[in-house]
Amino acid sequence: MSHSILRAPIVRGLFWAVVGFVLAAALVGGIRTAMGLDFWNTTVDWVIAYPVALLGWLMGVGVWPQWGREWLGGKAEPYALTGWQRYFGFSPDHKVIGIQYAVTFIVLFLLAGLAAMLIRIELAQPGLQLFTSDQYNAAMSFHGITMVAVAVATLLGGFGNYLVPLMIGARDMAFPRLNALSYWLVPPVAILLVIAVGMGGWDSGWTAYPPLSEVNKEGQVLFNLAVITFGVVSILGGINFLVTVTYMRAPGLTWFRLPIFVWGAISASLISFFFTQAFAAALLMVLLDRALGTSFFRASGGGSALLYEHIFWFYSHPAVYVMVLPGFGAALEILSHMSKKPLFAYRWAAGAMLGIVALSGIVWAHHMFTSGMDPALHAPFLVLTELISIPTGLIFLSALGTIWQGKLWLQTPMLFALAFVFNFLLGGVTGIYLADVPTDLHLHDTYFVVAHFHYTIVGGEIFALFAALYYWFPKFTGRMYSERLGKIHFWMMFLGFQLTFIPMFRVGIQGMNRRVADYPAAYGEYNLFISFAAFLLGASFLFFTWNMLASWFRGPAAAANPWRASTLEWQVSSPPPEHNFDEIPVITGDPYGYGGAGPAHNRPLGGLAAGSEGGS
Amino acid sequence: MTAAHSTVHGAEGHASPARLLRMNRMGLWLFFASDALVFALLLSARFYLDGLHTPPEVKQILGLVMTSILLLSSLTAYRAETAIEHGNIARGRSMLLLTAVMGSVFLAGVVMEWMLAEFSPGDGYGTAFFSMTGMHAGHVASGVLLLLMARRQASAGKFDGGGTRAWGASGIVMYWHFVDVVWVFFYPVLYLIH
Incomplete structure (x- = not known):
């Protein structure tokens, strides 16, 4: 388990963000010291080190394996996480x-x-009670x-x-x-x-x-x-x-x-x-x-x-x-x-x-x-x-x-x-x-x-x-x-x-x-x-x-x-299937066809008959 | 920004290669329009801050040489794109490299200019000069990286066969032209106006 947590995209992203920030800040600090200035200057360091950290974050969180490799002529990995974990990755x-x-x-x-x-x-x-100005x-x-x-x-x-x-x-x-x-x-x-x-x-x-x-x-x-x-x-x-x-x-x-x-x-x-x-x-x-x-x-x-x-x-x-x-x-x-x-x-x-x-x-x-x-x-x-x-x-x-x-x-x-x-x-x-x-x-x-x-x-x-x-x-x-x-x-x-x-x-x-x-x-x-x-x-x-x-965890099925x-x-079903439509629908009317024989926006794919009022 | 669609979840499901190409092009053109506005804001800030004034210390020769190199690089970029689209990957690779080298020379010129500048970033013209050349140089630098990436992809056989498969390269070349066109506006505004 600890093994998989360390490999989680967000953890990797944070790791590379910190690495990027520290390296960039050290470089800036070195140059500043060589120029006879203070090692650390909050404004300059953040302006330069933040973009580097941002790059590290993105690459770590999944851009590199799933996309970046293609930029260099390699092959990208498909997205692997499923279930609830799929919300925590690229x-x-x-x-x-x-x-x-x-x-x-x-x-x-x-x-x-x-x-x-x-x-x-x-x-x-009136006056100050909770905060300073x-x-x-x-x-x-x-x-x-x-x-x-x-x-x-x-x-x-x-x-x-x-x-x-x-x-x-x-x-x-x-x-x-x-x-x-x-x-x-x-x-x-x-x-x-x-x-x-x-x-x-x-x-x-x-x-x-x-x-x-x-x-x-x-x-x-x-x-x-x-x-x-x-x-x-x-x-x-x-x-x-x-x-x-x-x-x-x-x-x-x-x-x-x-x-x-x-x-x-x-x-x-x-x-x-x-x-x-x-x-x-x-x-x-x-x-x-x-x-x-x-x-x-x-x-x-x-x-x-x-x-x-x-x-x-x-x-x-x-x-x-x-x-x-x-x-x-x-x-x-x-x-x-x-x-x-x-x-x-x-x-x-x-x-x-x-x-x-x-x-x-x-x-x-x-x-x-x-x-x-x-x-x-x-x-x-x-x-x-x-x-x-x-x-x-x-x-x-x-x-x-x-x-x-x-x-x-x-x-x-x-x-x-x-x-x-x-x-x-x-x-x-x-x-x-x-x-x-x-x-x-x-x-x-x-x-x-x-x-x-x-x-x-x-x-x-x-x-x-x-x-x-x-x-x-x-x-x-x-x-x-x-x-x-x-x-x-x-x-x-x-x-x-x-x-x-x-x-x-x-x-x-x-x-x-x-x-x-x-x-x-x-x-x-x-x-x-x-x-x-x-x-x-x-x-x-x-x-x-x-x-x-x-409701998300225990509500009645919709x-x-x-x-x-x-x-x-x-x-389509709730929630929709992974690729939304098994067959791309063909549209024959406007989206609000109420009052006629039935919705005319498309040929119904079966959802209508199953409709219920839900809730109470 | 090459081929932004995924092979797993992309539009391939119901889009032909020709349509995918149109989508990629539209995305890129919208990006250009969006990015151009940043350059336009900087350009108008130049007039707002310092009117038509250009200090005599501006290095005219250096500016002219840099501009010529950048404009020429658009030609080599174009040759690269055409070669790859026609399936001549070897020539495409060398033209991409040549373009990247010319872009790097331009960047070296910017660094030189910054070091030789006899005006400070603190006055009106300096503010415009350093921010406009800086923003543009940032784009040139990213363009050089992208050109090298395209070259690497060409070596890996990604553009073999040319045609719509060459989109990755031609998108990057379009970006290079865009950055070049920005300079066509920036150069007279920063160097030639009196």
Whole structure:
């Protein structure tokens, strides 16, 4: 047993990562000593030794035996691990990779949620109780970037990888090993962020604005390296989705017969492969300023901190659509299947997603109305930003038209999908005040902003994520979750969420600043209330976690198609067979053929007759 | 980034070699588009930080020689690709090696330039110069490694028969051209503008 543990891919990866780091650091130290400098310099050593360690990690975890040998003309080994062990290695199977992403990021979600609970303990009263200001900044920054990563990668990386090949009738993604490589870049990101917190954290939030991010503690360096790595994950994943959907659709599956979730994944992939590198480049420039002494953002050398904000938001505004577009897709998917009605205005919804992609790249400066940029830019960015409410509105109409006069089946996934519609409406409407220059000048950097983006990202995307989790849980695991625990989770999370964030709009309007550990005593009562509501929200995840774990190990077996849904993933067993389809299906209709003689998306492969309601 | 599909779990199940080739090409082109944006950001940062100013200390002769070598190497890379596609592995191997050597000479030129530079990375032009040449040199270095890998694969018989089997080599050559084209934009912006 100990023999096999030492040969486990993760152990090998860690071993070679440490070897790589130590060797590179020793080399750097030697050169520095020869130049008459200190042996160790945290910034320089991490910037140089981390890529080497990353290479060692990847090779050790499986890239070398399964891929690298081919680069030198040799022969690669096939992936050998089976059973539960297959989740702990360099598996090229998109279903394994999807579950790897989903589980990793849900663990990170719970971890970053714990940080939020600590933040709410601190903010329950004016003054400092739990944290020093520095520790508060570290907790806030860790919560921010980790949740951003969770929001970007759980739905697209987890559910996208698992579902897109199934939904388009393919046996895998276009580049399975590239897919595995993308996933195995994620653990280093998490490890770096945790080490950074261990080194005292960094205090520049998830946005890492210079000049602060160029002069603060070295935790910032690790943050930058982590986010650059995560950018690579996002870009490679996006490319893989685009090629997969372009070339691997089953016969008869035309672009406008794709399930709407696939459209969400395509749109998000378009953004992530074309914008992510801006964030990575901005953070790289910060690293160059710190390690090499360049002056991109250093005013003393002729640089400009404002340049960072432009580059950063050029990605980071589109990034919210990387988060939300797969959420739109998942929610619309579930609304249709659980209302037993075709998706309303399907083509408009798909087109709206592409419209959002197009507009997302030209609205970034609405984050910068108070930054001191040229005021001539205010009006154009105001108008362009508000234009986005048109495609977003189309997606709303599609959601409402779908449930209109439908026979709603109010199981847990449907409740989450409906809550998504409600929350995103509030998130969208409050966004108008932030896109409007006059109101934004007052609201900028207050809790109004915090409440707004939590309504869009948590209320929107994360609620859609949980809808998706419950909806596809039987497909992923072959087991049914507990409907009772699911509903307890839903109502606690829904109420806790509203009670936490609605009061934040109020204190934000009154002027309470975000990202600060302390606040004037006048906001005390509101904050105490918010903290208790946040604890209710946090406690809901205890029910969720228990439900997921207990059901995965001991839940009743799930039918192939418990929701009697018409899309392809439900026409194969739960969980699907290793190569998804014994025979590639031929598609003859649209994916939401409810109301007629039966689902017309494909010739049913036997899953429909076996469908049961599952749960209770 | 050669042949990113697995033989076990890949698209082979229902894709012809011609379709696999198109998929690989599309993946590579998307990667180029993605990577080009990083270069474009650095390029625009050059104008943002230092406008059209180019210090007179820039080594024009060295820059011209390096640029010529890099451009010529695209020609040898092209010859390598064509030879392999037509099944002439021996010529392909020598052309790949020649390309890698020219790439290495270019890299040596970058190192020389960095050592001789009379401006510091701390000012506007220096920031642009060191980061743009550094980022580009990183790509050239990875390209040299990839060319050597392609040569090794050619020796191992991976491209025997040419045609679609030569994708591994032609993908790498495409990457080499891409890195070359980036320099076509970087060279005038860093050396020639006044």
